[in-house]
Amino acid sequence: MPFVRVLTPCDRCAVRKTSLCNRVNVGLQKELAKLSHHRTYRNGETVLAEMEATSFVGIVVSGVLRMQKSLEDGRQQLVGLLFQSDFFGRVFGGLSDYAIEAASDVTLCCYERRAFERLTERFPELEHQLMLSTLNELDAARNWMLLLGCQTTPERIASFFLILCRRSGADGWTPGASLSIHVPISRRDVASYLGTTGETISRVIHEMSRKGIIKIRNASDFDVLNKRQLVTMSGRDDLAIRPPTAAHSGSASSF
The missing domain is CATH 1.10.10.10 (Winged helix-like DNA-binding domain superfamily/Winged helix DNA-binding domain)
Known part of the structure; x- marks a missing residue:
């Protein structure tokens, strides 16, 4: 009898080939799949509130997230956007320095933060990819400063x-x-x-x-x-x- 491979939700994921999951080995992909679950938010709903302890992290599967910072006078400034395949959330503890809201209807692939952190201890490759993502975020912030300040x-x-x-x-x-x-x-x-x-x-x-x-x-x-x-x-x-x-x-x- 021929072997028939059953497709998993991860196999059907719209961002499988462009997200963090595509840049790690098969064993780690399976571990991430075990931890993952999807959450959906409607346009305008809060994913993480400003100064809220981060209980989960994840990847944008569809839609766009906006990152907003509240000013002392009550105004809010949009400080960043997260698109499909972008990673969101603060790994290794701490409070969220800004609010993350749905800028459109969104679907997120989420991981419980502490479980995700334990996975980085077992798989240095995952921690390496997070470091690369952090460096890319830093580059993005510098580009944004250039855009607002010089263009x-x-x-x-x-x-x-x-x-x-x-x-x-x-x-x-x-x-x-x-x-x-x-x-x-x-x-x-x-x-x-x-x-x-x-x-x-x-x-x-x-x-x-x-x-x-x-x-x-x-x-x-x-x-x-x-x-x-x-x-x-x-x-x-x-x-x-x-x-x-x-x-x-x-x-x-x-x-």
């Missing part, structure tokens, strides 16, 4: 579109072809993240459309018609679109 508003918006292009490119990338992208968060969140206003974003997007850089399909969906011109507009050659690889950073790498 003009049109350059920031073009950079944001390029990041979405790289994410969308996971489904296939053909030089010279247009690329469809979806902005998975509200215009208000984009404005907060890029340090501008919704009105300015609308004005710049329509100017990009007039120049033939993008085509507006609706408020959240666009076709990038001229990627090279988009790169030029961003002023960031390091964000140039490249063919996708499996070596995704798996961290807060949107910026």
